[in-house]
Amino acid sequence: MKIPKRLQPLVDDGLIEAVESQLMSGKEAQVYVVRSHGERRCAKVFKEAKQRSFKQAVQYQEGRRERNSRRSRAMAKKTRYGQKEQEQAWLNAEVDALYRLAAAEVRVPQPYGFIDGVLLMEMISDAEGLTAPRLDDVTLSSEQAREYYDKIIRDVVKMLCAGLVHGDLSEFNVLLAADGPVIIDLPQAVDAAGNNSAEMMFERDVDNMRRYFGRFAPELLSTDYGKEIWALYEVGELHPESQLTGCFEHDTRVVDVDDLLAVIEDAREEQAEHLAAQARNEQDDEDER
Numbered sequence: 001m002k003i004p005k006r007l008q009p010l011v012d013d014g015l016i017e018a019v020e021s022q023l024m025s026g027k028e029a030q031v032y033v034v035r036s037h038g039e040r041r042c043a044k045v046f047k048e049a050k051q052r053s054f055k056q057a058v059q060y061q062e063g064r065r066e067r068n069s070r071r072s073r074a075m076a077k078k079t080r081y082g083q084k085e086q087e088q089a090w091l092n093a094e095v096d097a098l099y100r101l102a103a104a105e106v107r108v109p110q111p112y113g114f115i116d117g118v119l120l121m122e123m124i125s126d127a128e129g130l131t132a133p134r135l136d137d138v139t140l141s142s143e144q145a146r147e148y149y150d151k152i153i154r155d156v157v158k159m160l161c162a163g164l165v166h167g168d169l170s171e172f173n174v175l176l177a178a179d180g181p182v183i184i185d186l187p188q189a190v191d192a193a194g195n196n197s198a199e200m201m202f203e204r205d206v207d208n209m210r211r212y213f214g215r216f217a218p219e220l221l222s223t224d225y226g227k228e229i230w231a232l233y234e235v236g237e238l239h240p241e242s243q244l245t246g247c248f249e250h251d252t253r254v255v256d257v258d259d260l261l262a263v264i265e266d267a268r269e270e271q272a273e274h275l276a277a278q279a280r281n282e283q284d285d286e287d288e289r
Contacts, residue, residue, distance in 0.1 A: 001019055001020070001021060001022070003019050004019065004030075004032065004045065006045045006116075006117065006118060007019055007032065007034070007043055007045065007118065009115075009116060010043070010115060010116075010118060010120075015036060015113070015115065015120065016034045016035065016036050016043065016120075017034075017035040017036060017037075017038075018034065018035040019032055019033075019034050019035075019043075020032075020033040020034060020035065020040070021033045023042065023131065027047075028046065028047060028185075028187060029044050029045055029046045029047055030044075030045045030047070031043070031044050031045070032045065033123060033131075034120075036112070036120060039123075040123045041112065041120055041121065041122060041123050042109065042120070042121050042122070042123050042124075043118055043119070043120055044118065044119040044121065045117065045118050046117045046118070046119070092114075093186075093187065093189065094119075094186045094187040094189065095111065095114045095119055097164055097186040097189040098111045098119075098121070098186055099111050100162055100163075100164065101158075101159060101162060101164065101183075101186075103162075104158050104159070104161065104162040104240075105158060105240075106155045106158045106159050106162070106183065107151070107155055107177075107179070107180065107181065107182050107183060108182065108183050108184065108186070109121040109122040109124055109182065109184060110122035124175045124177045124182050124184075125177060125178060126176065126177060126178055127178040132175040132176055132177045132178075132182065133175065133176055134171065134172055134173075134174065134175055134176070135148075135171035135172075135174045135175075135176055135181065135212060136171040136172050138176055139216075140213075140216040141216065142216055142217040143217075144216070145213040145214075145215075145216035145217040145220065146213070146217050146220065147180070148176075148180060148181050148213065149209065149210075149213040149217070149220055151180050151181055152174070152181050152183075152209050152213075153206070153209075153225050153229075153244065154240075155181070155183060156169070156202070156205060156206060156209075156229070157229055157238065157240060157242060157244075158240050159183075160192055160202065160229065160230075160233050160238060161238060161239060161240050163191060163192050163193060164189050164190070164191065164192060165189065165190050165191075165192050165195075165198050165201050165202045165205065166183065166186065166188075166189055166201075166205050167188040167189055167190050167201045167205070168185065168188050168205075169183065169205035169206075169208055169209065170205075170208040170209075170212070171208070171209075171212040173185045192233070199230055202226060202229075202230055203226035203227060203230065204226075205226075206225050206226035206229070207226055210223055210225070210226075222246075223246035223247075224246060224247060224248040225244060225246050227248040228244060228245065228246065228247065228248040229242075229244065231248065
């Protein structure tokens with residue numbers, strides 16, 4: 001096929017030897033099957049901001065750290081420079097998450113490099129060597145559903161131990177490879193410790209998987225891994241090899257509303273003091289310039 005414009009520089013540099021076909025085109029990126037270093041791999045070409053439709057919700061961006069204070073202020077003020085940097089930070093988040101999870105032995109596509117908005121990564125294939133289907137496109141036996149559900153639960157535990165929550169995990173973001181489920185699409189991955197919505201997103205991810213696999217093995221619908229795993233994580237007792245039961249005893253104690261409101265008010269005051277100190281520091285930085 002004709003070489004796409006965005007892939008031509010990688011072909012010129014010898015990183016890609018040939019472009020075989022377009023695998024998919026989504027709202028975030030276009031994916032091509034390529035030959036690289038003698039292997040079939042995928043090239044994910046991220047679309048430019050004006051062509052993309054995924055909303056970079058504040059809910060997902062919370063907790064992502066930006067070390068450069070000038071860049072951070074520009075992003076917060078939404079200047080032209082800030083918007084450009086925010087776009088780059090959003091793309092880098094997926095790439096960084098992919099490398100981080102691969103290192104944690106989560107079953108994700110193996111990344112091979114990120115050059116000029118193009119991510120080279122492993123081509124995920126099924127048992128016949130064909131492009132692996134999404135979970136949504138397959139029918140499973142009850143035995144397969146139980147096996148794959150267990151693998152997914154193990155992977156989300158490893159993800160959480162690595163400090164990340166997928167944030168949008170469902171049967172549409174998991175491929176079924178020859179060796180089992182492979183988690184894909186991570187632009188919205190969130191920092192588990194730095195995002196106030198991380199717990200909600202994590203439980204939603206696990207519940208999505210529970211409902212999907214429960215179609216084929218109804219007994220899985222009674223499991224409650226999401227709350228069990230998060231409870232272990234909160235007290236620092238979650239490990240990649242943690243023994244899980246799929247059960248969780250919900251707290252039925254009556255909440256002391258007055259005490260809760262006092263805690264909330266203390267947190268608000270602490271946050272206000274933190275923001276005021278941050279503003280003073282930023283003003284001092286500006287004055288020094």
